[in-house]
Amino acid sequence: MNTIIIDGLSFALPLFIMAIGGIYCERSGVTNLAIEGLQGFGAFCGALFAVCIAPYFAGDSPVPFYLAMVFAFLGGTLFSLLHAMLCIRFKANQVISGVVINILAMSLTEFMTKQINASIFKAASNKFVLGVSARVTVPGISSVPVLGAVFTNLYPFEPVIALIAVIAWYVLYRTPFGLHLRACGDNPHAVDAAGIEVGKVRLIAVLVSGALSGLGGICFAYSISANFSSNIYSGYGYLAIAALIFGNWKILPTLGACLLFGFARSGGYELVKILEMPSSYQDLVMVLPYVLTLLMLVFFGRKNHSPRALGVIYDKGAR
Amino acid sequence: MKKHDLIPFFTVLLSLVLGIVVIALLGKNPFLAYYNLLQGSGLAPKASYAGHKGMITDFTSFLNALTPMLLASLSVLIALKAGLFNIGVSGQMLAAAFVATVLVGYSELPAVLAKPLVILIGLTVGALVGGLVGYLRHRFNINEVVSTIMCNYIVQFVASFFINVFFVDPVSRQSKNIGAASRLTLVDTVVGDYKMDIPLGILVAAAAVAATVFLLGKTTLGFEIKAVGSSSRAAEYAGIRVGRTRVLAMMLSGGAAGLAGVTYYLGYFCSMQPRVLASTGYDAIAVALLGNSSPIGIIFSSFLITVISKGSTYMSSTAGVQAEMAAALTGIILLISACGAYVRERLDRWKENR
Numbered sequence: 027m028n029t030i031i032i033d034g035l036s037f038a039l040p041l042f043i044m045a046i047g048g049i050y051c052e053r054s055g056v057t058n059l060a061i062e063g064l065q066g067f068g069a070f071c072g073a074l075f076a077v078c079i080a081p082y083f084a085g086d087s088p089v090p091f092y093l094a095m096v097f098a099f100l101g102g103t104l105f106s107l108l109h110a111m112l113c114i115r116f117k118a119n120q121v122i123s124g125v126v127i128n129i130l131a132m133s134l135t136e137f138m139t140k141q142i143n144a145s146i147f148k149a150a151s152n153k154f155v156l157g158v159s160a161r162v163t164v165p166g167i168s169s170v171p172v173l174g175a176v177f178t179n180l181y182p183f184e185p186v187i188a189l190i191a192v193i194a195w196y197v198l199y200r201t202p203f204g205l206h207l208r209a210c211g212d213n214p215h216a217v218d219a220a221g222i223e224v225g226k227v228r229l230i231a232v233l234v235s236g237a238l239s240g241l242g243g244i245c246f247a248y249s250i251s252a253n254f255s256s257n258i259y260s261g262y263g264y265l266a267i268a269a270l271i272f273g274n275w276k277i278l279p280t281l282g283a284c285l286l287f288g289f290a291r292s293g294g295y296e297l298v299k300i301l302e303m304p305s306s307y308q309d310l311v312m313v314l315p316y317v318l319t320l321l322m323l324v325f326f327g328r329k330n331h332s333p334r335a336l337g338v339i340y341d342k343g344a345r
Numbered sequence: 346m347k348k349h350d351l352i353p354f355f356t357v358l359l360s361l362v363l364g365i366v367v368i369a370l371l372g373k374n375p376f377l378a379y380y381n382l383l384q385g386s387g388l389a390p391k392a393s394y395a396g397h398k399g400m401i402t403d404f405t406s407f408l409n410a411l412t413p414m415l416l417a418s419l420s421v422l423i424a425l426k427a428g429l430f431n432i433g434v435s436g437q438m439l440a441a442a443f444v445a446t447v448l449v450g451y452s453e454l455p456a457v458l459a460k461p462l463v464i465l466i467g468l469t470v471g472a473l474v475g476g477l478v479g480y481l482r483h484r485f486n487i488n489e490v491v492s493t494i495m496c497n498y499i500v501q502f503v504a505s506f507f508i509n510v511f512f513v514d515p516v517s518r519q520s521k522n523i524g525a526a527s528r529l530t531l532v533d534t535v536v537g538d539y540k541m542d543i544p545l546g547i548l549v550a551a552a553a554v555a556a557t558v559f560l561l562g563k564t565t566l567g568f569e570i571k572a573v574g575s576s577s578r579a580a581e582y583a584g585i586r587v588g589r590t591r592v593l594a595m596m597l598s599g600g601a602a603g604l605a606g607v608t609y610y611l612g613y614f615c616s617m618q619p620r621v622l623a624s625t626g627y628d629a630i631a632v633a634l635l636g637n638s639s640p641i642g643i644i645f646s647s648f649l650i651t652v653i654s655k656g657s658t659y660m661s662s663t664a665g666v667q668a669e670m671a672a673a674l675t676g677i678i679l680l681i682s683a684c685g686a687y688v689r690e691r692l693d694r695w696k697e698n699r
Binding site for chain 1: 371430432481485486487488490491492494495497498499502503505506509510619620627628630631634667669670672673675676677679680683684686687690
């Protein structure tokens with residue numbers, strides 16, 4: 027039971043932070059299919075930085091990890107500028123821009139990882155090896171039954187994500203900027219009439235999405251694979267998109283969706299272990315979250331509605 | 346209008362120039378690298394060939410790689426015409442290929458029966474999966490982007506489960522190779538002095554492109570699809586049954602994806618790797634865009650993208666440029682072409698002001 031909660035949370039939280047970024051972006055009216063690419067590029071930047079500075083720190087020092095998070099944050103922001111430029115400045119089709127950015131991120135990071143490994147580290151390798159990050163247990167609370175598992179064996183990124191998520195929730199629902207952002211996705215002309223620049227609000231929303239995606243990416247790189255390689259592109263970004271649509275573009279229901287994905291996944295793995303089935307049965311279990319999502323959408327999907335101006339390029343002159 | 350059709354050519358040209366700059370910055374000869382791409386695709390002669398190999402064998406194996414890309418782009422295009430984004434081409438490909446592999450690929454059927462059957466199964470299974478997505482959109486208002494992503498994962502893991510449990514080859518860790526009778530590519534066929542891979546799928550692809558041109562240009566259904574894609578409200582007002590048209594468009598799109606799947610997994614390759622989806626389905630979205638969303642346009646765009654990916658191996662061995670550079674180049678081409686609409690608008694405005 028504890029393992030299910032611990033592993034489920036460590037999967038759900040990075041997913042959640044990427045989905046929050048997606049919510050910001052889509053609530054402002056910009057479709058974001060680029061999360062997959064943004065998280066990969068962010069993870070690449072973070073991992074590259076961590077590998078570069080690793081020799082200056084002791085093996086178990088947590089500093090490179092936190093710095094990697096900062097750089098993943100920045101890297102994701104930088105790459106999302108591309109999405110913002112295409113969608114807002116160049117008025118490109120937003121879905122296509124997202125797909126293109128995913129393709130570009132995948133090929134660019136793969137190419138640069140190989141090139142940098144060959145030229146700087148003199149090694150023929152297609153990945154950056156990161157340490158496995160240390161895990162912490164909060165003394166006291168962790169001994170409470172069931173609930174205690176939430177505070178056991180935490181990755182250091184989990185409290186950071188929880189903190190950012192709270193801030194993100196507050197900004198989106200309790201500040202004027204959040205109001206403007208949500209209005210941009212539903213009625214951009216009203217926002218414009220109120221004297222606020224739609225393009226600027228959307229730009230910030232896309233950048234936030236990039237930053238949070240990059241953060242989620244480096245968390246996956248540290249927790250699941252302990253290295254950066256093209257394995258980072260195994261669909262976390264798309265899963266985050268599914269979670270946010272499932273959560274009806276609202277932060278709290280999206281958290282529920284992410285937890286569902288996380289626990290279905292860890293619970294499934296645990297089930298396979300307990301029943302002593304061969305590991306190939308894991309695949310069957312992995313289907314669960316996706317089938318669940320589809321079924322839930324079938325039953326509750328009709329109440330869902332996307333932001334009204336989602337995917338529509340803002341045109342001042344349009345009526 | 347005529348002038349604007351040249352925009353894709355300019356974007357490609359601009360990207361190739363950017364590529365030249367990047368390769369030159371890496372200290373390699375960009376023109377040699379580009380020439381290597383052509384050589385690797387059998388469009389220019391190499392300096393030397395192994396026994397029974399030549400430019401023509403390189404070219405047929407290039408066509409072999411081109412076939413699934415062309416069909417997958419066609420699939421994206423048909424959905425796009427109806428205003429739908431089929432992100433699930435990869436999943437539909439795998440679903441179709443998996444069923445075809447299990448039912449026909451491992452059977453003892455003679456080639457005359459097996460090959461048409463593979464094509465038929467590919468078409469049917471793809472159409473069913475695509476149709477399901479269309480139905481979910483029509484009946485339950487589930488966005489096709491989400492449902493196709495979900496379908497991708499479901500297909501990927503279910504296929505992976507069955508491959509690992511029943512059909513795995515213990516050495517390669519992939520599914521067992523299919524029999525030669527059901528493979529859509531005639532491997533190592535001796536023609537004159539050469540041993541070449543002849544892709545029969547390219548004929549299927551050509552037929553599919555022709556059928557799409559006819560469908561979109563000359564039939565009522567094609568007109569309805571385009572009407573729904575341009576404005577579903579106007580279409581509804583005109584008495585077109587929007588939901589039904591969307592389901593049909595997704596079935597056609599899925600069918601093309603299924604064909605792409607069988608030519609990919611039972612033609613270009615002869616086995617499936619568990620837990621991996623082909624990137625073809627995602628690349629195809631961008632290829633369809635680069636082809637100006639026209640069935641003839643995607644012939645050129647998939648040709649170009651396949652030259653770059655197919656020739657990259659030879660380029661990395663000869664010019665010393667990492668093969669991943671080719672994928673990055675593809676990404677740059679797609680990125681610039683995504684701005685095409687903006688350039689078009691600017692040109693229009695410039696013309697008006699003149």
